[in-house]
Amino acid sequence: MLTLHSRRVKRILLYAAIGGVLIALLRLIEYEHFVHAYPAEMYGGLLAIFFTAVGVYVGLRWMRAKEVVVIREVRVRDDSPFAANETARKDLGITPREHEILVLIAEGLSNREIGERLFVSENTVKTHSSRLFDKMDVGRRVQAVQKGRELGLLP
Amino acid sequence: MLTLHSRRVKRILLYAAIGGVLIALLRLIEYEHFVHAYPAEMYGGLLAIFFTAVGVYVGLRWMRAKEVVVIREVRVRDDSPFAANETARKDLGITPREHEILVLIAEGLSNREIGERLFVSENTVKTHSSRLFDKMDVGRRVQAVQKGRELGLLP
DNA sequence: GCTGAAATCATCCGAACGGATGACGACAGA
DNA sequence: TCTGTCGTCATCCGTTCGGATGATTTCAGC
Numbered sequence: 047m048l049t050l051h052s053r054r055v056k057r058i059l060l061y062a063a064i065g066g067v068l069i070a071l072l073r074l075i076e077y078e079h080f081v082h083a084y085p086a087e088m089y090g091g092l093l094a095i096f097f098t099a100v101g102v103y104v105g106l107r108w109m110r111a112k113e114v115v116v117i118r119e120v121r122v123r124d125d126s127p128f129a130a131n132e133t134a135r136k137d138l139g140i141t142p143r144e145h146e147i148l149v150l151i152a153e154g155l156s157n158r159e160i161g162e163r164l165f166v167s168e169n170t171v172k173t174h175s176s177r178l179f180d181k182m183d184v185g186r187r188v189q190a191v192q193k194g195r196e197l198g199l200l201p
Numbered sequence: 202m203l204t205l206h207s208r209r210v211k212r213i214l215l216y217a218a219i220g221g222v223l224i225a226l227l228r229l230i231e232y233e234h235f236v237h238a239y240p241a242e243m244y245g246g247l248l249a250i251f252f253t254a255v256g257v258y259v260g261l262r263w264m265r266a267k268e269v270v271v272i273r274e275v276r277v278r279d280d281s282p283f284a285a286n287e288t289a290r291k292d293l294g295i296t297p298r299e300h301e302i303l304v305l306i307a308e309g310l311s312n313r314e315i316g317e318r319l320f321v322s323e324n325t326v327k328t329h330s331s332r333l334f335d336k337m338d339v340g341r342r343v344q345a346v347q348k349g350r351e352l353g354l355l356p
Numbered sequence: 357g358c359t360g361a362a363a364t365c366a367t368c369c370g371a372a373c374g375g376a377t378g379a380c381g382a383c384a385g386a
Numbered sequence: 387t388c389t390g391t392c393g394t395c396a397t398c399c400g401t402t403c404g405g406a407t408g409a410t411t412t413c414a415g416c
Contacts, residue, residue, distance in 0.1 A: 094252045101256020141392060154344030156372065169395050176374065185374075186402090188343055189309030296362060311402065324365050331404065340404075341372090 131198030138197075144178040145199065147171060152191045152200050286353030293352075299333040300354065302326060307346045307355050 135145055150160045157175065161168040175187070182197075184190045194200040290300055305315045312330065316323040330342070339345045349355040 094248055094255075097249045097252035098256035101253035101258070103256075143393065151343065152347070154339070154341055154347050156341065158372080166393085167395055169397085170393075172374075173394075173396095176376085179374075184309070186309055186311065187373080188306065188346060191343060191346065192307070192309050298363065313402085321363085322365055324367085325363075327404075328364075328366095331406085334404075342403080 134197045134199060138181045140178060140181050140199075144174050144181070147174045148178055148190060148194050148199060151175065151187050152194060289352045289354055293336045295333060295336050295354075299329050299336070302329045303333055303345060303349050303354060306330065306342050307349060 135142075140148075146164070147160060150163060155163065157171045158168045161171045164171070175190075179185060179187075179190055182190055182193050184193055191200065290297075295303075301319070302315060305318060310318065312326045313323045316326045319326070330345075334340060334342075334345055337345055337348055339348055346355065
């Protein structure tokens with residue numbers, strides 16, 4: 047829209063400039079003489095130029111917004127890099143650490159392995175996962191993974 | 202493209218028609234008298250009309266090809282209905298029953314619940330899942346779900 | 357009729373998991 | 387400074403899971 051608009055403005059300015067140039071030209075080449083020698087042609091020419099400009103303007107105005115928008119729905123495999131849904135996470139009151147544990151659970155790691163990965167004790171992992179399950183309202187890790195996927199918490 | 206083209210044709214025809222009508226009108230209302238009474242205004246008017254039309258035409262001609270085709274690529278989740286990958290299943294030697302159990306595991310059910318769902322004992326379910334894990338080369342149900350998804354064994 | 361695959365059920369054991377609860381330090385915000 | 391949240395660790399207990407092993411039945415295919 048902006049492009050089209052500024053393009054029309056450009057065009058109007060162009061015609062104005064052309065008009066100016068023509069007038070200047072007339073001044074240069076014995077305007078007075080010319081006008082007196084061919085008054086009808088002069089007026090006719092000016093009229094022609096002016097109304098051509100008007101025509102252009104009117105025509106464009108009516109044809110404006112004829113930007114044909116084709117919405118082509120392309121089916122693409124949705125492999126957007128996955129930005130974890132922070133909103134959903136916060137809505138459920140899940141802390142970043144808990145979310146981290148959820149991700150590792152989804153990878154199929156045991157609590158022990160998660161603990162090793164994060165350099166914390168297995169007990170800590172269990173605490174986190176317990177609270178996580180509470181907040182997600184699930185009772186098993188597979189359910190957590192499933193629900194996490196639905197909520198956009200997991201890829 | 203077709204629309205725009207035929208629209209321009211329509212417009213040209215419209216102007217032609219208007220011109221025709223005007224001429225007819227002049228004929229009707231004492232054309233001769235009118236022309237002789239106001240010759241300059243007549244010519245001026247005709248010129249104005251004509252060049253307005255010319256302007257419209259020229260303007261449209263230059264602005265033509267402005268059928269901006271916006272290809273809006275809509276990202277759609279590729280949820281093809283999921284036909285369980287029989288090939289992968291057979292390649293791994295996974296029996297239909299085992300696959301059935303895999304699906305229920307992926308739903309987050311416990312072995313007991315799966316047994317109830319399938320009207321078999323929990324022990325049976327355990328046997329199936331054990332053999333399933335063997336064949337899938339995993340050691341935990343979450344891993345089985347994850348791998349099953351990769352292999353197209355799960356939605 | 358024998359063979360093999362598939363499905364069923366069982367038992368035993370150790371590991372993993374889930375739930376409940378308590379405690380402590382760090383740190384942000386009122 | 388007090389409070390609340392977060393992250394950490396622990397213990398206890400009961401459940402679930404996974405692995406190993408053995409047994410029975412059914413049924414299709416040779």
